[in-house]
Amino acid sequence: MDESGFDTMLARLAEKSRDEHYNPYTKFSWPEQVSEDEWWMHPDYLTVAGTGLVEDEKTLKALARSETVNFFSLHVNGIRELMIEVSKRIHTPGYADYNEYLHHFIGEENAHMWFFAEFCYRYTGGIYPEAASPLRRDGFGDEWDDVVVFSRILIFEEIFDYFNSRMGKEPLIPDILREIHAAHHHDESRHVAFGKQLVKRLHERACAAAPERRDDMEKYIKDYMTHSVRSLYNPQSFKDAGLPNPLEVRRKAMAHPVRREFHTKVMARVDRFFTGAGIFSTPWEA
Amino acid sequence: MTASTDTAMDTVLEFLRQCNAEVDTIDWERDLIDARILDSMAFVEFLLVIEEVTGTPVDLATTDVNTLRTLNGISATLTERITARD
Numbered sequence: 001m002d003e004s005g006f007d008t009m010l011a012r013l014a015e016k017s018r019d020e021h022y023n024p025y026t027k028f029s030w031p032e033q034v035s036e037d038e039w040w041m042h043p044d045y046l047t048v049a050g051t052g053l054v055e056d057e058k059t060l061k062a063l064a065r066s067e068t069v070n071f072f073s074l075h076v077n078g079i080r081e082l083m084i085e086v087s088k089r090i091h092t093p094g095y096a097d098y099n100e101y102l103h104h105f106i107g108e109e110n111a112h113m114w115f116f117a118e119f120c121y122r123y124t125g126g127i128y129p130e131a132a133s134p135l136r137r138d139g140f141g142d143e144w145d146d147v148v149v150f151s152r153i154l155i156f157e158e159i160f161d162y163f164n165s166r167m168g169k170e171p172l173i174p175d176i177l178r179e180i181h182a183a184h185h186h187d188e189s190r191h192v193a194f195g196k197q198l199v200k201r202l203h204e205r206a207c208a209a210a211p212e213r214r215d216d217m218e219k220y221i222k223d224y225m226t227h228s229v230r231s232l233y234n235p236q237s238f239k240d241a242g243l244p245n246p247l248e249v250r251r252k253a254m255a256h257p258v259r260r261e262f263h264t265k266v267m268a269r270v271d272r273f274f275t276g277a278g279i280f281s282t283p284w285e286a
Numbered sequence: 287m288t289a290s291t292d293t294a295m296d297t298v299l300e301f302l303r304q305c306n307a308e309v310d311t312i313d314w315e316r317d318l319i320d321a322r323i324l325d326s327m328a329f330v331e332f333l334l335v336i337e338e339v340t341g342t343p344v345d346l347a348t349t350d351v352n353t354l355r356t357l358n359g360i361s362a363t364l365t366e367r368i369t370a371r372d
């Protein structure tokens with residue numbers, strides 16, 4: 001996309017954000033309770049789907065609940081860190097073109113964080129804590145750190161969108177959950193469109209400034225994709241679903257060939273983007 | 287080292303090998319992060335492996351993760367945790 005194409009896209013996305021702006025605090029009608037007899041996620045989208053590791057319907061329904069909590073918690077915890085990074089950059093030199101849209105981004109992510117957390121606190125024991133690394137990540141240098149931040153956001157958004165776009169029209173799940181997934185999907189389609197173009201530009205800029213780090217970056221982004229997929233498998237959700245050996249189930253499920261195929265599907269779109277943009281020299285491997 | 291500590295160490299080595307195959311030739315005193323066997327992302331997964339093989343969660347409030355940065359350190363930690371458990 002050339003300069004003027006990019007500007008047109010930014011203007012169009014900002015306009016859409018303005019037109020479609022909603023009040024998250026009044027948008028949803030929260031029911032008194034959400035029945036535990038219902039599937040909170042379609043069983044095909046549970047982390048054990050296709051593995052035969054868990055067969056009992058009651059346990060699977062419990063897992064659909066705890067994996068909903070995990071999924072929503074991943075957004076709350078993940079986007080907190082990424083919003084900090086975006087906030088550090090807005091209205092700084094080099095971001096002038098993006099300021100307007102970043103305002104929408106931060107505003108919308110703030111709304112998402114609220115409704116995802118609100119669901120967990122209303123109907124469950126609340127969000128799960130973050131599985132943060134005790135080690136600090138080494139920086140890659142200014143230009144490359146920009147690529148890191150927005151690539152992470154993009155990967156994160158694509159994973160969410162894979163689930164949101166499907167759960168957002170899934171008749172099996174309770175209305176409030178379908179509405180939350182659909183609302184998120186709606187905003188994220190704009191974020192993803194913006195994110196792809198931004199990452200491409202930031203990557204070009206970083207390559208011009210410090211080309212020797214290009215391969216390291218490819219490895220880092222791919223590792224982050226692997227890490228993100230693994231975060232769907234939270235030992236705490238297996239524990240909360242009443243499974244006696246959460247770590248073993250997690251390990252077996254993650255390594256199952258059916259699941260690896262699923263991981264490839266979840267990542268297919270973002271992987272195609274990275275490869276197509278020349279950011280990856282080879283595709284990501286699940 | 288007892289038999290169960292040996293098996294535990296083997297499982298950890300297998301995990302580290304998947305991160306970076308060079309772990310097989312590395313000095314057991316060498317820092318695994320500096321040697322690029324482990325990074326901050328893989329470390330999250332690594333802690334779960336330690337938890338599974340020892341049967342006790344790694345409490346980050348009371349564990350000095352620096353003791354887990356070398357193979358000798360990991361081995362000592364496994365021995366300590368498994369002995370305490372058995």
Ligand SMILES: [Fe+2]
Nearest residue numbers: 108109112188
């Ligand atoms: Fe979001």
Ligand SMILES: [Fe+2]
Nearest residue numbers: 109157188191
């Ligand atoms: Fe987003």
